[in-house]
Amino acid sequence: MLVGYMRVSKADGSQTTDLQRDALLAAGVDPLKLYEDHASGKKDDRPQLAACLKGLNAGDTLLVWKLDRLGRDLRHLVNTVHNLTERGIGLKVLTGEGAAIDTTTASGKLVFGIFAALAEFERELISERTIAGLASARARGRNGGRPYKMTPAKLRLAMASMGKPGTKVSDLCTELGVSRQTLYRHVSPTGELRPDGSKLLVGN
Incomplete structure (x- = not known):
């Protein structure tokens, strides 16, 4: 049908x-x-x-x-x-x-596979940039103290990471430099945007 x-x-x-x-x-x-x-x-x-x-x-x-x-x-x-x-x-x-996408055909599945690969590539780039930025901040002595606020880049990494097997929320919060409360205010445990997360991305 x-x-x-x-x-x-x-x-x-x-x-x-x-x-x-x-x-x-x-x-x-x-x-x-x-x-x-x-x-x-x-x-x-x-x-x-x-x-x-x-x-x-x-x-x-x-x-x-x-x-x-x-x-x-x-x-x-x-x-x-x-x-x-x-x-x-x-x-x-x-x-x-x-x-060209028609997942009922072999060629259409191939085209969508390319889209999926691009999505994974995008997630990896966001992850690399976020980690590099956090490492740079630590090198400048910005370690500890009050967690930094959520940013669009951090939020996208959180969306890509949440819900994946092996992801530890405490480790992710440490990596992003945000509190658990801040994380869950922006994204659900399965990686879906919450209202605060949607507002953050719309504004950027």
Whole structure:
């Protein structure tokens, strides 16, 4: 079964999903199998996406107009598609930069594999930069005392690290130079953004 998901960023009526709807219907999606959100891509609260993902079954294919309609960021996108793949559900992107992605085909899986590799590369770069910055700070004598505040770079590293097997929260807090309370105020134990974390990234 084909299922379609649409999203526009503004809920004030200034944007419509007409173009996305037409493309999804033309691709064969049943009008009753369309889900629609009016929310920024950076927001966690997208109830129709949650309902869409929950309602998918093995053998179904999720269709989106463009790749940016689905994911908050590259990491969220990769995690979402990995989850779909594990459940036996395909993803097909109709247009835009991700139009070659169709995880129901071998070539489409290869293209998405490249995206996943880029996401991992991004996480490694963030980790290296954060560790290098902390080492530099320690070399200048900025050790101990009150923990430094959370920054976008630290937050991205925390998102990539939290929930991974082997990650010790106490060690991560030490590495980032933040308290456990600060860490959990910005990110959940599974690596998802919390309201303070979303505000921090939106502002940068």
